[in-house]
Structures are given as C-alpha cells and as structure tokens.
Amino acid sequence: MANVNLNPNDGNNPFARTPQEIKRKRIELGAQFTFLMMTMALVIPMLWIMWDLAYRASDVLSYTYMVIGVGCVGLLIPYFLIEAAKRNEHKRKLFMGLAIAILAGISIWIVCITVFNMDNGGFDFLTLNPKKRMTAGGVWAPLIGTFLLVLLSLVISAPIGILAGVYLSEFANDNWFTRIINLAVVNLAGVPSIVHGLFGVGAFVYFMDMGRSLLAASSTVAVMTLPVIITSTKEALTSVPQSFRAACWNMGATKWQTIRTLVLPNSINGILTGVILQVARAAGETAPILFTGALYYKKIADTGFDSFVPYGLEDRFMALSYHLFTVATQVQDVPESFQFGTAVVLIGMVLMVNSISIGFRIYLRARKRW
Amino acid sequence: MNQNETTQLTGDLATDAPAAVKVHHESSLPISSDIHISFDNVSVKYGSDVALQPFDMQIKRNEIFGIIGPANAGKTTLLKSINRTLDFIPSAKVSGSVKVNGQDVSAIRGRRVHQLRRHIGMVFPLPVGLPLSVYENVAYAPRRAGMHDRRVLDELVEKCLRQAMLWDEVKDRLDMLGTKLSGGQQQRLTIARALSHQPEILCLDEFSIAIDPVTTMKIEDVLLELKQELTIVLVTNLVQQARRLADNTAFFNKSELIEFGPTEKIFSEPEQQITLDYVMGDFG
Numbered sequence: 001m002a003n004v005n006l007n008p009n010d011g012n013n014p015f016a017r018t019p020q021e022i023k024r025k026r027i028e029l030g031a032q033f034t035f036l037m038m039t040m041a042l043v044i045p046m047l048w049i050m051w052d053l054a055y056r057a058s059d060v061l062s063y064t065y066m067v068i069g070v071g072c073v074g075l076l077i078p079y080f081l082i083e084a085a086k087r088n089e090h091k092r093k094l095f096m097g098l099a100i101a102i103l104a105g106i107s108i109w110i111v112c113i114t115v116f117n118m119d120n121g122g123f124d125f126l127t128l129n130p131k132k133r134m135t136a137g138g139v140w141a142p143l144i145g146t147f148l149l150v151l152l153s154l155v156i157s158a159p160i161g162i163l164a165g166v167y168l169s170e171f172a173n174d175n176w177f178t179r180i181i182n183l184a185v186v187n188l189a190g191v192p193s194i195v196h197g198l199f200g201v202g203a204f205v206y207f208m209d210m211g212r213s214l215l216a217a218s219s220t221v222a223v224m225t226l227p228v229i230i231t232s233t234k235e236a237l238t239s240v241p242q243s244f245r246a247a248c249w250n251m252g253a254t255k256w257q258t259i260r261t262l263v264l265p266n267s268i269n270g271i272l273t274g275v276i277l278q279v280a281r282a283a284g285e286t287a288p289i290l291f292t293g294a295l296y297y298k299k300i301a302d303t304g305f306d307s308f309v310p311y312g313l314e315d316r317f318m319a320l321s322y323h324l325f326t327v328a329t330q331v332q333d334v335p336e337s338f339q340f341g342t343a344v345v346l347i348g349m350v351l352m353v354n355s356i357s358i359g360f361r362i363y364l365r366a367r368k369r370w
Numbered sequence: 371m372n373q374n375e376t377t378q379l380t381g382d383l384a385t386d387a388p389a390a391v392k393v394h395h396e397s398s399l400p401i402s403s404d405i406h407i408s409f410d411n412v413s414v415k416y417g418s419d420v421a422l423q424p425f426d427m428q429i430k431r432n433e434i435f436g437i438i439g440p441a442n443a444g445k446t447t448l449l450k451s452i453n454r455t456l457d458f459i460p461s462a463k464v465s466g467s468v469k470v471n472g473q474d475v476s477a478i479r480g481r482r483v484h485q486l487r488r489h490i491g492m493v494f495p496l497p498v499g500l501p502l503s504v505y506e507n508v509a510y511a512p513r514r515a516g517m518h519d520r521r522v523l524d525e526l527v528e529k530c531l532r533q534a535m536l537w538d539e540v541k542d543r544l545d546m547l548g549t550k551l552s553g554g555q556q557q558r559l560t561i562a563r564a565l566s567h568q569p570e571i572l573c574l575d576e577f578s579i580a581i582d583p584v585t586t587m588k589i590e591d592v593l594l595e596l597k598q599e600l601t602i603v604l605v606t607n608l609v610q611q612a613r614r615l616a617d618n619t620a621f622f623n624k625s626e627l628i629e630f631g632p633t634e635k636i637f638s639e640p641e642q643q644i645t646l647d648y649v650m651g652d653f654g
Contacts, residue, residue: 174460247498247560249455251511251567252488254481261510266501 050347057344059337060125060138067110074106125341129302130323134331139342141300141310142323146349148311149218149289149319150282157222157229158275164226165233165271170259189227194287196224201291215313217293224288225278232274236267269364276357280350286321294322296330320346405472406431406571406601407452412466414447414456421447424466425627427620434593434602436616436633438609438648443622445605446494449573451475452603453490454483470571488515491564491600495576497556499548500563504531504540507548507559511567526566533596534562535588553580561589572596573603578611590615609649613637621645 017025058065078099085095124138131137168185172178200220210216240263248258286294293316300310311317324342327334407429414422422444429435437445447456454475456462467474470486478486488511500507508527517523527544531537536558540546548559557580564572574593578586593602593615606612612619613633620630621640628642640646 243496243498244500246455246458246494247500247563248510249458250453250487250492250494251514251563252484252486253511253514254484257514261514262500262502 053340053344053347057337057340059335060341061337061344064123064126070106071110074102078103125338126345129300129307130297134297134327135334135338139320139323139345140307141298142318142320142342143345143349144308144310145214145294145317146283146320146346148214148309148317149221150279152214152218152313153221153225153282154275154279156219157225157278160222161226161229162233162271162275165230166237166259166264168230169234169237170255170263185227185230189231192287193224193285194290196220197288197291199223200288205292211314212291212293212316213314214293214311214317217289217317217319220288220292221282221285224285225282228278228281229274232277233271236270236274237263239270240266269360273357273360273364276353276360280353280357283349283353284321284346286319286325289319289322293317294319296322296326320349404431405429406470407603408469408472409448410467410469412451412464412468414444414451414465415463416459417461420625421462422451423626427627427630429601429603430618431601432597432599433617434597434604434615436612436619437603437605437622438607438612438619439622439628440648442624444625445622446575448622449492449575449603449605452571452573453487453492454478455487455492457483488567489570491567491569491572493557493561493564493572493574493577495579497553497560497580499551499556499559501547501549503545504548504551504559505544508562508566511563515567527562530562530565533565533592534558535585535592536562554582554585557581558585558589569600571601571603573605575605576607577604578606578608609651613649621648623648 054061054065081095081099081102085092085099088095126138126143127140128138129141130139168178168182172181197220200216200223203223204210204216204219205212208216210219244262244266245258248262249255253261295316295318298311298316298318301307320342324339324346327342328339405428409425409427411424411426412422413420413424437448439445447462450456450459450462451464451468452470452475456464464476467476469475470489475486500510502510505527508530509523512523512526517526528537528541531540536555539555540551548556551559557577561574561577564574578589581589590611593604596602604612604616616633618630619633619636621628621636621642621644623644628645629636629640631640636645637649640649646652
C-alpha cells in the first residue's frame with residue numbers, strides 16, 4: 001500500500017493542522033475581530049444616544065414607554081407560546097390557554113390603568129395640543145400634521161413613482177433619452193433636501209400658485225421621494241428573472257399581460273418596501289417643508305373630528321420635525337423633557353415604519369417563489 | 371372548419387375555445403402548399419456580429435426537421451427569428467424574409483405578432499418553471515388567449531402534461547409551485563407549456579438536456595406521434611437524436627448553413643466533407 005504522507009508534522013493524523021493553516025486561521029480571527037470592533041463603534045454610540053434621548057424624555061413619555069414595553073413583551077410571549085403549541089401536540093391546550101390568558105391579562109391591565117390613571121399624565125404628551133407658548137401640553141398638532149403630510153405625499157409620489165419605474169424598466173427602449181432620464185433619476189436621489197425645498201417654493205408655491213400650504217409641502221416632499229421610489233421599483237422589477245418574461249413572450253403573452261400576471265405579483269413586495277422606507281424619510285425631513293407650508297404654531301381643535309383633520313389642503317400646518325426645531329431653539333422656558341420627547345416621538349414614528357418594512361422583507365423572503 | 375383561422379395566423383382561441391383542442395386534425399389537410407416555414411436569404415446580426423449568414427431553407431409541414439451543429443452556429447437565433455422574439459433583443463437585426471404559412475413574419479404588425487407566437491411552441495434548453503402553480507403554468511397561455519372555461523382548461527392541461535410525460539408525477543400536486551419541481555420536471559413543464567397554446571409548429575432547442583434518457587425516449591415517441599398534427603423543428607446536440615427522429619436535417623457551422631436534406635443522406639453521404647466529419651464525430 002502506498003503510504004502518501006500529506007502531513008509533515010504527524011504521519012498518523014492526515015487532518016492535523018499545518019503551520020500555514022494555523023497562520024491563516026489567525027489572520028481570519030484578526031479580521032473578524034476588526035470587523036466586530038467597527039460594528040461596535042457604530043452600534044454602541046447609537047444605542048447610547050437612543051438611551052439618553054429616551055431617558056431625558058421619560059418625564060413626559062414614561063407611560064407610553066410602559067405601555068409599549070409591556071405591550072411588546074405581552075405580544076412576544078404569547079407568540080412564542082403559540083409557536084410552541086404548534087410543535088408540541090400533547091401540551092397544545094396548555095400553551096394556547098397560557099397565551100390567551102396572558103393576552104387577556106395585558107389588555108385588561110392596559111384598559112385599567114388607562115381608565116384609572118388618566119390624570120397621572122398618561123398619553124397627554126401625544127394627545128394634547130401645544131399650550132402656553134409650547135411650554136405645556138403635547139405634540140398632537142405637529143404629530144397629525146406630519147401624518148397628513150406623509151399620507152398626502154405618498155398619494156402623490158407612489159403612483160407616479162411606481163408607474164414611472166415600471167415604464168423605465170419594462171417598456172422604455174435603451175436609447176440616449178432613456179439613459180438621460182435614468183441618470184437624472186439617480187442624481188436627483190442625491191440632491192440635498194433644502195434644494196428640493198427651494199424648488200418647491202419656485203414650482204408649487206409661486207408658479208403653480210398653491211401658496212404656502214399642506215398641498216405645496218406634500219408635493220415638494222413627493223418630488224423629493226420620487227427618485228428613490230422609481231429606483232427601488234426598477235430594482236424590484238429587475239429582480240424577477242428575465243427568463244420568466246421570455247417564457248411568457250414565447251407563449252404569445254403581450255408585454256403588459258406578462259407584467260400584470262407575472263412580474264408585478266412577484267415584485268410588489270419589493271416595490272412596497274421601497275415606498276415604506278420613503279415614508280420614514282418624508283416624516284423626518286424639515287428642509288423641504290420649511291418654506292413651503294410648515295408653520296411655527298397653529299391653534300387647532302382639541303377634540304372631535306376637527307382634531308383629526310385639522311388642516312385643509314390650502315392651510316399651513318405644523319409638523320414634528322419643524323416643531324422639534326422650534327421647541328429646541330426658538331422658544332424659551334420649554335422643559336427639557338418636551339424637546340427630547342418630541343425627538344423620541346419622531347424617531348419612534350420612523351422606527352415603527354422601518355420595522356414594518358423589515359417585517360415586510362422577512363415575509364417577502366419567506367414566500368420567495370423561486 | 372377552422373381552416374381560415376389557423377392558416378392565416380388569425381387563430382383566436384377566444385372565439386372558438388372548445389373546438390380549439392382539436393384544431394390541428396382538421397387544419398393540416400387542406401393546405402395547398404406543403405412548405406410550412408421557409409427562409410429566403412435570411413441573415414441575422416447582433417450589432418456588428420454576424421449570427422447567421424444569408425441562407426435559404428424550407429421546412430415542410432408535418433415533418434420533424436432536425437438542426438445540428440456545434441455551439442455558436444446560430445441555431446437558437448434561427449428559432450428566435452421564426453417567432454419574432456428577436457424583437458426583444460434591441461441589437462438584433464434580421465434581413466431577408468422568414469415565411470410561416472407563406473406569410474412574411476417581419477410584415478406582421480400589432481397584435482398579430484402575439485398570434486404568430488401562439489402559433490409556434492418554443493422550448494429552450496434552460497428549464498423555466500414560472501412562479502405559478504403547475505396547473506397555472508400550463509393554463510397560462512390559454513388564459514391569456516381568452517380561454518376561461520374551467521372544464522376545457524382542465525382537459526387541456528391534462529393533455530399537455532401527458533404529452534410532456536409529466537402527468538403521472540404531478541397529477542396529485544397540480545397546485546404546487548412550478549419552480550419547486552426538479553430540473554428535469556421543469557423542463558417537461560416547459561414542453562407542456564409550449565404545447566398548451568395549441569401550436570402548429572413546435573420548436574425544441576435541446577429539450578432533452580435536463581431530462582433522463584428513459585423519459586427522453588418516451589418524449590421522442592410522443593414527438594413522432596405529434597408529427598401527425600404539427601411541424602417540429604428539433605435543434606439538438608445529440609446527433610443520434612436527430613438521426614432517430616428527423617425526416618430532414620440541416621447542418622449549421624459557424625453561423626453558416628452548410629447543407630440540408632433528407633436525414634439519411636446527411637448521415638451517410640453528405641455533399642460537404644465537414645458535415646460527414648461532424649456526424650461521424652471526427653470534427654475539428
């Protein structure tokens with residue numbers, strides 16, 4: 001028998017480590033450690049900032065924290081219980097019973113402290129309008145303003161962006177005109193938001209004579225979010241393999257039939273993810289609404305239907321991002337917790353939208369069909 | 371009955387859905403000319419690269435026409451020029467005329483291009499299962515053509531899957547995703563799809579590449595049966611497959627048609643030495 005000794009160190013064990021292997025392993029570990037440190041350098045300051053913000057805002061938001069915290073835990077535990085119940089045949093009833101009991105307990109608890117704790121602060125910071133030159137009350141007026149702004153800008157930009165993306169990716173011929181448009185779209189995504197704001201003043205406020213209004217601001221934000229929606233739509237469409245389209249065309253399906261029955265259903269999740277991410281951007285931007293419609297302070301109805309739709313299309317409005325700027329720099333004697341509270345509400349809104357988008361992606365990956 | 375419908379490429383399955391299943395039996399008889407596809411001085415360029423040198427070739431009705439040749443000989447391009455899918459490659463330029471049923475395909479305008487493509491079944495070498503259920507994969511083309519009667523569709527899907535030798539393996543899981551099938555099954559699904567829109571011409575481009583030899587033999591038997599109803603253009607790298615199946619065979623080399631003629635002649639006493647070398651395996 002030919003005895004081929006692959007290992008100079010140990011003739012008996014062909015799998016023993018060679019010096020080269022040990023050296024390679026050491027370099028690999030070093031690289032891994034460096035990457036870990038880089039990540040930590042990003043994550044630790046971020047967590048620290050978030051913690052600091054949340055802590056300083058706790059005077060006005062402690063109750064909200066509690067409800068959200070208990071709510072998350074109270075939803076997660078039943079979720080894991082239900083998952084366990086799916087796997088375990090014998091103790092299914094026990095797990096399901098526990099899950100239902102916890103859910104019921106949490107909801108009763110929330111209702112109880114909401115009813116009995118009303119005068120103890122509660123959700124006041126979220127539900128009350130600013131009072132006493134913004135040194136008291138809450139952030140309801142700017143919160144609903146931001147909500148309306150985002151909603152309206154999406155109504156404008158989502159259809160235009162998605163249809164433009166479909167056209168550019170599926171129908172447009174590859175000629176110099178399309179290339180210029182694509183180049184413009186890519187570059188527009190990088191234009192600073194203040195420039196979009198100035199464009200909005202020129203185009204919407206003056207040229208289209210909308211005045212400084214919710215409509216003008218929404219249009220400006222829509223123009224700002226449009227390039228990214230177009231780009232993400234194009235990307236989602238390109239991710240559907242070309243061979244699927246070719247197969248449909250070979251069977252005599254028209255381009256539009258192919259897109260409607262095959263391409264769009266398989267890319268709609270990716271498209272929506274892009275749109276949702278733009279919600280976060282629209283909510284956070286100050287510059288585009290600064291000159292086009294946002295207002296320092298506006299008195300709106302405290303209760304009733306009017307408090308939910310306080311601004312018409314022609315009206316100027318309050319927005320969270322601008323409100324944060326105001327209470328942080330323009331008004332005196334604002335409690336510190338109000339400034340940080342506004343920041344936390346804004347970040348919370350953005351994070352919530354982002355987590356919806358992340359959930360969407362996980363769902364999308366789970367049902368990927370090829 | 372459906373003579374006009376099928377010969378003039380205006381066959382619209384929507385108007386005559388139930389009868390469409392049997393269209394071929396009636397349509398193959400009363401055609402005066404027996405040339406189904408003819409290439410007159412056809413050449414194809416991708417940008418400045420010549421994919422096919424000018425050539426003349428005729429494919430008769432109800433024959434299996436084999437096309438053999440090494441890679442990069444222009445075989446796939448030739449198939450794409452028949453059903454006008456070269457339109458989707460912006461740099462491709464076709465000159466000369468490809469005639470199907472005597473009609474120049476480049477002269478077809480508007481919606482009738484889709485009718486032309488429905489007239490021709492295409493199977494390309496890479497298996498493509500659409501991300502739809504197995505049933506919807508096969509029912510896709512008939513539905514797009516406007517056939518919605520569930521009973522007719524069921525019948526058609528079963529018939530196509532049986533012809534592609536896939537029915538026995540998937541009959542209990544027709545609602546399974548087509549992309550989850552194995553490679554060979556997906557390839558047979560592709561064949562079933564190509565048959566689903568009731569074509570008169572079936573173009574097979576190396577259909578057997580992902581399919582096991584036993585199933586390939588079964589499908590070859592089906593092809594010999596289908597020959598009664600349709601014209602089959604068979605591009606293959608397996609020279610013996612062409613010899614087994616084809617009535618006429620063409621040999622392409624380096625984007626040039628070397629020669630074509632009866633299969634026996636091509637395989638025994640071709641006019642060109644290079645053809646003999648290729649079929650004997652002494653190429654190069």
